[in-house]
Amino acid sequence: xDLRNIAIIAHVDHGKTxxxxxxxxxxxxxxxxxxxxxxxxxxxxxxxxxxxxxLAKVTSVEWDGRRINIVDTxxxxxxxxxxxxILSMVDGVVLLVDAAEGPMPQTKFVxxxxxxxxxxxxxxxxxxxxxxxEPDRALNEVFDLFVSLDANxxxxxxxxxxxxxxxxxxDEELDxxxxxxxxxxxxxxxxxxxxxxxxxxxxxxxxxxTTLAADPFLGRLLTGRIETxxxxxxxxxKAIDRNGNEVERFRISKILAFxxxxxQAIDRAEAGDIVSxxxxxxxxxxxxxxxxxxxxxxxxxxxxxxxxxVTFGINDSPLAGREGDKVQSRVIRDRLLREAESNVAxxxxxxxxxxxxxxxxxxxxxxxxLIENMRREGFExxxxxxxxxxxxxxxxKMEPIEEVTIDVDEEYAGVVVEKLSVRRGDLVDMRTGTGxxxxxxxxxxxRGLIGYYGEFLTDTRGTGVLNRVFHDWSPMRGTxxxxxxxxxxxxxxxxxxxxxxxxxxxxxxxFIGSGEQVYTGxxxxxxxxxxxxxxxxxxxxxxxxxxxxxxxxxxVLTTPTRMTLEQAISYIxxxxxxxxxxxxxxxxxxxxxxxxxKRQARSAS
Numbered sequence: 001x002d003l004r005n006i007a008i009i010a011h012v013d014h015g016k017t018x019x020x021x022x023x024x025x026x027x028x029x030x031x032x033x034x035x036x037x038x039x040x041x042x043x044x045x046x047x048x049x050x051x052x053x054x055l056a057k058v059t060s061v062e063w064d065g066r067r068i069n070i071v072d073t074x075x076x077x078x079x080x081x082x083x084x085x086i087l088s089m090v091d092g093v094v095l096l097v098d099a100a101e102g103p104m105p106q107t108k109f110v111x112x113x114x115x116x117x118x119x120x121x122x123x124x125x126x127x128x129x130x131x132x133x134e135p136d137r138a139l140n141e142v143f144d145l146f147v148s149l150d151a152n153x154x155x156x157x158x159x160x161x162x163x164x165x166x167x168x169x170x171d172e173e174l175d176x177x178x179x180x181x182x183x184x185x186x187x188x189x190x191x192x193x194x195x196x197x198x199x200x201x202x203x204x205x206x207x208x209x210t211t212l213a214a215d216p217f218l219g220r221l222l223t224g225r226i227e228t229x230x231x232x233x234x235x236x237x238k239a240i241d242r243n244g245n246e247v248e249r250f251r252i253s254k255i256l257a258f259x260x261x262x263x264q265a266i267d268r269a270e271a272g273d274i275v276s277x278x279x280x281x282x283x284x285x286x287x288x289x290x291x292x293x294x295x296x297x298x299x300x301x302x303x304x305x306x307x308x309x310v311t312f313g314i315n316d317s318p319l320a321g322r323e324g325d326k327v328q329s330r331v332i333r334d335r336l337l338r339e340a341e342s343n344v345a346x347x348x349x350x351x352x353x354x355x356x357x358x359x360x361x362x363x364x365x366x367x368x369x370l371i372e373n374m375r376r377e378g379f380e381x382x383x384x385x386x387x388x389x390x391x392x393x394x395x396x397k398m399e400p401i402e403e404v405t406i407d408v409d410e411e412y413a414g415v416v417v418e419k420l421s422v423r424r425g426d427l428v429d430m431r432t433g434t435g436x437x438x439x440x441x442x443x444x445x446x447r448g449l450i451g452y453y454g455e456f457l458t459d460t461r462g463t464g465v466l467n468r469v470f471h472d473w474s475p476m477r478g479t480x481x482x483x484x485x486x487x488x489x490x491x492x493x494x495x496x497x498x499x500x501x502x503x504x505x506x507x508x509x510x511f512i513g514s515g516e517q518v519y520t521g522x523x524x525x526x527x528x529x530x531x532x533x534x535x536x537x538x539x540x541x542x543x544x545x546x547x548x549x550x551x552x553x554x555x556v557l558t559t560p561t562r563m564t565l566e567q568a569i570s571y572i573x574x575x576x577x578x579x580x581x582x583x584x585x586x587x588x589x590x591x592x593x594x595x596x597x598k599r600q601a602r603s604a605s
Contacts, residue, residue, distance in 0.1 A: 005089060007092075099130065102141040115155055227298055230270045364570055382580070388445075490520055495538060500535075500539040
């Protein structure tokens with residue numbers, strides 16, 4: 001069958017997954033009476049809750065007697081490791097751009113990867129039916145982006161479609177019939193080159209594995225595009241790593257092809273098709289699966305290095321083991337190594353003590369998603385403050401710089417620019433858009449962005465939108481401001497009492513309510529001053545036999561501030577930890593006892 005392999009790339013929330021849903025529906029992949037969830041491609045629980053794509057997914061549709069394999073890719077820079085590998089599997093990309101927002105940081109990131117591979121994008125201006133859409137401006141910005149990324153003449157001569165993924169139509173003209181997505185199907189078939197199957201089928205079998213999954217019945221599943229030859233069930237093959245060293249030899253026990261949202265077992269797959277293979281026990285991502293006669297591996301795309309590191313330790317708080325069943329360091333280590341195996345953007349190393357592990361990744365969101373998945377699996381962890389990873393170049397210390405794109409109401413632009421400059425950021429561009437919005441683009445050290453997002457939401461009254469993507473390495477830019485306020489630390493164990501919290505509310509804002517289990521050294525809230533303060537949250541009202549004049553007043557507590565996992569991780573200081581369990585997120589001091597904290601502070605000074 002005539003074949004096309006394409007990836008859909010875009011910034012987060014520009015509508016990739018919704019568009020793929022419509023492509024599946026209109027190609028007849030679903031029966032008319034088949035129940036279908038919204039954003040069917042986002043199959044992971046976290047993806048559905050957060051409305052983002054975390055893992056790349058492959059699907060395929062048939063149109064006009066030809067098969068189109070479609071890869072839906074993540075939009076967050078933190079999951080860029082997925083995008084980079086996936087692009088090596090495809091022959092074309094559909095670049096989706098929101099007609100109102102225009103190209104955003106992640107658009108730039110994924111487009112630069114696609115252009116560097118020589119892919120010729122189709123540009124799809126999505127959401128053109130929105131009231132604030134400006135398709136002409138967005139198209140000009142896309143062209144400028146391509147020029148700035150050194151696109152060649154062929155890539156600059158890109159075809160354009162106007163579309164609304166949610167409404168299920170795409171047209172060559174802005175005022176077209178707005179009926180269906182046939183214009184997109186036809187353009188893909190016409191513009192994207194089919195894989196060179198004919199001359200490659202006669203060569204020995206080879207395939208570069210790009211994603212790893214686990215199946216309860218089949219074991220390890222490696223997905224990739226067959227580069228040369230063909231694969232059949234029961235065939236003997238070997239796996240070699242990127243340096244050409246043999247990893248293992250095995251028989252292919254199953255070949256799975258993507259058909260709609262499901263995988264179907266097939267007996268034979270040829271060059272050009274994207275399939276999953278089962279039967280291996282050690283082969284992993286970036287390995288070449290090939291005929292036993294081949295000795296040269298297929299070149300794997302280099303992956304951008306991690307920029308932050310977080311220490312994962314066992315939970316050693318007084319409340320440890322009450323909510324989770326996976327608390328031993330050995331179990332945590334095995335789970336982290338399993339993650340690093342399937343996610344090439346994550347790196348795991350042991351620490352000296354053996355009870356903690358350094359996990360390096362692309363950003364706070366990526367690490368946060370890993371922790372969230374682990375806590376849902378029953379793990380209990382203690383997480384330290386993220387640290388930025390530095391690089392040494394010719395004896396000079398270099399730090400990662402991120403390009404930050406911020407959209408805020410005009411009235412908040414001043415305070416945002418001021419905060420970015422305090423965090424050693426350089427203002428690159430600032431312009432006023434429609435609806436009283438201002439777009440700010442700045443280059444800010446990753447160090448300066450740790451812990452900034454919560455402050456940013458406070459400064460913009462929750463209306464600002466901040467996007468960030470790795471930009472470059474730069475010489476160290478000096479010291480960064482830390483958290484301005486100290487914290488309220490519990491000096492007792494027990495259940496918190498409303499009366500005690502009520503009397504302490506003038507000291508700061510609380511992260512807990514009444515009736516919650518607390519322990520010595522646990523962080524209860526933020527102090528209104530810049531020093532830490534030890535407080536007693538379990539102190540009840542003294543009772544006496546003297547009747548007070550008037551009735552006792554009812555205690556009404558201010559609603560406590562509840563932090564998300566990412567907010568908690570970016571909030572803590574170097575001497576603090578986040579205790580993560582399947583049901584709770586607590587903040588605590590590394591050293592729970594007051595005298596231990598004082599001794600540590602003295603030895604550090």
